[in-house]
Amino acid sequence: MSKSNNSTIISLTDNGQQLASRLIKLGVATRHKHKPKPFAEQVQSLFSSGERLILICATGIAIRTLAPVLADKYTDPAVLVLDEHGRFVIPLLSGHEGGANEWAREVASVIEAQLVITSAQTYLKPTYIAGMGCERHCPKRVLRQLLEETLHQSNLTVNDLSGIASIDVKHDEVGLIELATELKLPFHTYSANILRTVEDQLTQKSEIVFKEVGCYGVAEAAALVDADNMARDNAIKPELLIPKHKNRQATCAVARIYQS
The missing domain is CATH 3.40.50.11220 (Rossmann fold)
Structure with missing residues (x-):
């Protein structure tokens, strides 16, 4: 925040x-x-x-x-x-x-x-987006395991997700594509410049990642950007629900947006 x-x-x-x-x-x-x-x-x-x-x-x-x-x-x-x-x-x-x-x-x-909100309001439902980054050729099983571990931090499961997002250099990453297909979720990717528009919301910024791909973080930024793109007119600004988690081959974060 x-x-x-x-x-x-x-x-x-x-x-x-x-x-x-x-x-x-x-x-x-x-x-x-x-x-x-x-x-x-x-x-x-x-x-x-x-x-x-x-x-x-x-x-x-x-x-x-x-x-x-x-x-x-x-x-x-x-x-x-x-x-x-x-x-x-x-x-x-x-x-x-x-x-x-x-x-x-x-x-x-x-x-x-x-x-505890006592004022009258339209009932809003949360939409969850997982942002993911990974090494080239990271296996689907490694990605899914990390995704499930990350979601568990907020008592969520893969069934709660509305999408998976990453940076555009991963548009052809087989493991991510297979994971999204397996979960029947859309897979969206965004340029580094677009991901940088939410860098003020990142919990951590990596100079190493910036030198490699042109933005300070992939998982958190992709989740936030994709959640924002799914927003309708009455939606509340997306928030980072689960900060970046990682294993040796991949990173994962979850963003949430409320809308009716």
């Missing part, structure tokens, strides 16, 4: 402080304030300046603190509330217009928390 500009985490307890530090490292927000004083004035000031907020506290505290400075759903910044153990993520304010629902979904995915 790329870091959000103008976003601050507020924590009030020791457990909340630990969770906030973890969220900062994961790129969920850019700043963290622990037990700011005076509490209400600082939180209200940040909110009124347009700062997106993650409040690690009770929802009651959040509501009472922000009530005096609320304007409307079209101008108020997004506010999320998390419990101190990171079990639940609640988009409290500006769910649709301010993007809190999408932000909350990203945060919940990153920390494997339960997303």
Whole structure:
């Protein structure tokens, strides 16, 4: 997840402080304030300046603190509330217009928390895409084993996939073609230039890969690009669900996009 500009985490307890530090490292927000004083004035000031907020506290505290400075759903910044153990993520304010629902979904995915959306919304279903890279002539069995191991990280199976993607130099890679055929999935490939359009979302960038093929990563980038290409008008921006996994011969990552 790329870091959000103008976003601050507020924590009030020791457990909340630990969770906030973890969220900062994961790129969920850019700043963290622990037990700011005076509490209400600082939180209200940040909110009124347009700062997106993650409040690690009770929802009651959040509501009472922000009530005096609320304007409307079209101008108020997004506010999320998390419990101190990171079990639940609640988009409290500006769910649709301010993007809190999408932000909350990203945060919940990153920390494997339960997303709690209470606002009315169209039911959205996830679409999963596997991005794969490999050495030339990598056997199908090696690719499938890695794919299944990667999917298992999020309790998914090959039956949950909607496609497999890679870089265009792999358009004729027999193992990948056979794997997609076996699973009855489309196999799409993209140029290095197209894959570079999502490089800000990669969890790791490889200079070695860049020198070889012209982009900083194949598996993660291909999954994200292919998921985006499958998006319809009402879809939410694709996210990297499972970062790159690898064995001696191949790499694999999974992207997810929500749409009706």
